[in-house]
Amino acid sequence: xxxxxxxxxxxxxxxxxxxxxxxxxxxxxxxxxxxxxxxxxxxxxxxxxxxxxxxxxxxxxxxxxxxxxxxxxxxxxxxxxxxxxxxxxxxxxxxxxxxxxxxxxxxxxxxxxxxxxxxxxxxxxxxxxxxxxxxxxxxxxxxxxxxxxxxxxxxxxxxxxxxxxxxxxxxxxxxxxxx
Amino acid sequence: xxxxxxxxxxxxxxxxxxxxxxxxxxxxxxxxxxxxxxxxxxxxxxxxxxxxxxxxxxxxxxxxxxxxxxxxxxxxxxxxxxxxxxxxxxxxxxxxxxxxxxxxxxxxxxxxxxxxxxxxxxxxxxxxxxxxxxxxxxxxxxxxxxxxxxxxxxxxxxxxxxxxxxxxxxxxxxxxxxxxxxxxxxxxxxxxxxxxxxxxxxxxxxxxxxxxxxxxxxxxxxxxxxxxxxxxxxxxxxxxxxxxxxxxxxxxxxxxxxxxxxxxxxxxxxxxxxxxxxxxxxxxxxxxxxxxxxxxxxxxxxxxxxxxxxxxxxxxxxxxxxxxxxxxxxxxxxxxxxxxxxxxxxxxxxxxxxxxxxxxxxxxxx
Numbered sequence: 001x002x003x004x005x006x007x008x009x010x011x012x013x014x015x016x017x018x019x020x021x022x023x024x025x026x027x028x029x030x031x032x033x034x035x036x037x038x039x040x041x042x043x044x045x046x047x048x049x050x051x052x053x054x055x056x057x058x059x060x061x062x063x064x065x066x067x068x069x070x071x072x073x074x075x076x077x078x079x080x081x082x083x084x085x086x087x088x089x090x091x092x093x094x095x096x097x098x099x100x101x102x103x104x105x106x107x108x109x110x111x112x113x114x115x116x117x118x119x120x121x122x123x124x125x126x127x128x129x130x131x132x133x134x135x136x137x138x139x140x141x142x143x144x145x146x147x148x149x150x151x152x153x154x155x156x157x158x159x160x161x162x163x164x165x166x167x168x169x170x171x172x173x174x175x176x177x178x179x
Numbered sequence: 180x181x182x183x184x185x186x187x188x189x190x191x192x193x194x195x196x197x198x199x200x201x202x203x204x205x206x207x208x209x210x211x212x213x214x215x216x217x218x219x220x221x222x223x224x225x226x227x228x229x230x231x232x233x234x235x236x237x238x239x240x241x242x243x244x245x246x247x248x249x250x251x252x253x254x255x256x257x258x259x260x261x262x263x264x265x266x267x268x269x270x271x272x273x274x275x276x277x278x279x280x281x282x283x284x285x286x287x288x289x290x291x292x293x294x295x296x297x298x299x300x301x302x303x304x305x306x307x308x309x310x311x312x313x314x315x316x317x318x319x320x321x322x323x324x325x326x327x328x329x330x331x332x333x334x335x336x337x338x339x340x341x342x343x344x345x346x347x348x349x350x351x352x353x354x355x356x357x358x359x360x361x362x363x364x365x366x367x368x369x370x371x372x373x374x375x376x377x378x379x380x381x382x383x384x385x386x387x388x389x390x391x392x393x394x395x396x397x398x399x400x401x402x403x404x405x406x407x408x409x410x411x412x413x414x415x416x417x418x419x420x421x422x423x424x425x426x427x428x429x430x431x432x433x434x435x436x437x438x439x440x441x442x443x444x445x446x447x448x449x450x451x452x453x454x455x456x457x458x459x460x461x462x463x464x465x466x467x468x469x470x471x472x473x474x475x476x477x478x479x480x481x482x483x484x485x486x487x488x489x490x491x492x493x494x495x496x497x498x499x500x501x502x503x504x505x506x507x508x509x510x511x512x513x514x515x516x517x518x519x520x521x522x523x524x525x526x527x528x529x530x531x532x533x534x535x536x537x538x539x540x541x542x543x544x545x
Contacts (some may be wrong), residue, residue: 014260020185020356021364027358034185039297062464064531127531143545 002056003140004065008082009074009095011040011049011158014075014127018072019051019070021131021140023150028152029145035063042168050133055140072130074169093134093173095126097170108137110172116165127167128154143170181360183357188326188353189256191280192346193222195330196254201280202228203253205242207235207261207331211350212284215256221509228303231419236261239270244277248401250370250392256282260291262301263308268295269343271403273427276341276380276388277281278370280333283345284353284385285504286358287529288521295352296529299456305345306483314426314431317345317483318440319455323357328480329480335368336438341387348506351457376406378422386430425518432484439486442481448475449497453513454535455479458502465541468534474541483510487516498544500524502532 005022009015016038023034038051052065055151070090073083079094079101086092090105110133116126128150135146147166154162186194193242196204204219208504223230229246233239239255246253257265262283272279287293288300301308304315316336330346337344371388373379379399382388387542391397404412405420413419444466452462452474459478463498466474467526475493490499490513507523515522524540526532 024354028183033358034356037351038354047261061467062531062534063351063357063458064533066533101290 002054002058003138004068005053005063005134005140006068006070006082007053007070007074008048009091009098009127010077013045013049014124015049015074016051017153018127018131020094021146021153022134024152025145025149026053027143029148030141031124032057033060035060037063037065041083045075048075048081050078050082069104070134070140072134073164074127074130076100078102080083081089084103091138093130093137094129101168104105104156108133108173108176110169110176112169112172115168119168120161120165122161122168127159128162128165129172130148132166133173133176134169136170181362184359184361185321185356186359187219187356188320188323188348189284190218190482191323191326192256192348192353193218194361195327196252196280196334197222197226198292198327199252199256199331199334201252201254201334202226203243203246203251204228204230204255205233205246205253206239206255206257207507209236209258209261211286211353212256212258212261212282213403213507214353215282215284216376219402236264237268237315239362240265240272240279240281244268244272244275247277248393249277250390250394252280252338254280254282256284258284258286258294259298259301260303263301266304266308267310270311272343273313273315274311274403275401276427277343278341278390279343279505281343281345282330283347285347285349287527293529295350297490297504297531298527298529299347299349299508302347302482302503303510305347306435314428314430314482314484314529315342315345315513316340316431316435316438318354319347319482320480321454321456321459321478323355323359325480326352327359327361331365332440335366338368339371339387340434341390342431345483346367347456349456350529379410380406381408382430386426386433431432435484435486437487438481439489440481441486441489441491442478443476444476445473446475446492447495448473448493449495450541451475451477451496451499452502452541453479453491453499453509454478455482455509456504456537458504459533461502461534461537465534465537470539479509485509485512485516490517490519498522500537500544501539502526502530502537502540504531
């Protein structure tokens, strides 16, 4: 059941945190194995950011993603750098408020940054909306697992905001995948 | 009961250090090792320990050496440029026989190089980087689990031999997160204290003098100058110097087969990969994907002192292939100890060798 998930966007969006939360959900709450890795430059914000998670029910040997089957793309640069590699059997969740291109593969368009700002009043939780949409679309980890992992990982006092973001992600994915 | 967690390698290193009883961290943060310092800064004060960020890495390792003399387990963590700055004081730690643990999460060099990218370019520097003849121990983890376990081991070895012990990780292992089982008990080890009425630098059969811990009533002089068994400078006697330096080397080298730490897969194989650190993961994948290919693997968890007997675990070896994130630093050491051809498989730039690359390298020897 090996899955390779690639997240990309720009520094500051929480691209690495998203991957950490997903890996945590798989290991701590689904009882699977996961390895999370990342590529980032020395810049704190604004540079291209990529992170990846491998999830498997067997121990993971080679820790780097080689053939991702799931993409979460949150910037146009991220799409051009990583999203274009998506094979036809891949699934892509992309932030349609920031990414203009569309892939050849199955694609779930989530206006996460716009929804975060307009519906939740904080664009900082766009990554959690994407995470919710990812889990509802692919089932790569359980929905209870992702909820617990989010609660483990976000700063105290922001739990409700982040859970709202996760649930908004579930709903947006549900709507998008039906139509 | 072991505790399951999903943890970053650098955090696991810090957790291992705390479990081993480390209560002093002195250093200067540097990518990609910073999370070790961050975690120690958060945790040490709550445990009655001390975290101190010094003005640079020279002062960082100096503070660690001073702390160690008070009897506390002490460590620092750094990477390339910081490691270079520490070299002189590491020689001081060797000469004064000061136990300490130095973590190097290796990044691309020379100089500031590639701060966020993986490398294994400091494997000879950790062995030979300070001046004069000496010997140290270097461990190299290949998983988050080993970041924890080998950090604990580093403290025990540092105390036993009274030397700096290096945890030579790479950025990939330091920064990746994976499943870890945190044990509820760890192998114990402690510093042998100096016996009464014994000269402070007099060593018995194990060549390691007892430790005259500050504050325990010993009067002792600690100097980087060549010293006699009393600890007093004695810098012009050829025999005192020769005896001291030979003992500093022999206390580690003569124990190397006893403390050797390596893993052997498929000892009957003819084509053998030798790895340490993250390239081990590629070889493990290759073996997993080709179970019938009879691929041998010698994985060094302790790189220094080099234990040449490990090569004898593969009596049918036709070739040793050595993938490293450097231009062949340990391959050259292996070459010194065997008549079997040794082929370096260097990779620079920060990316991990892929299974396909190593498969191609192997096919050339079929």
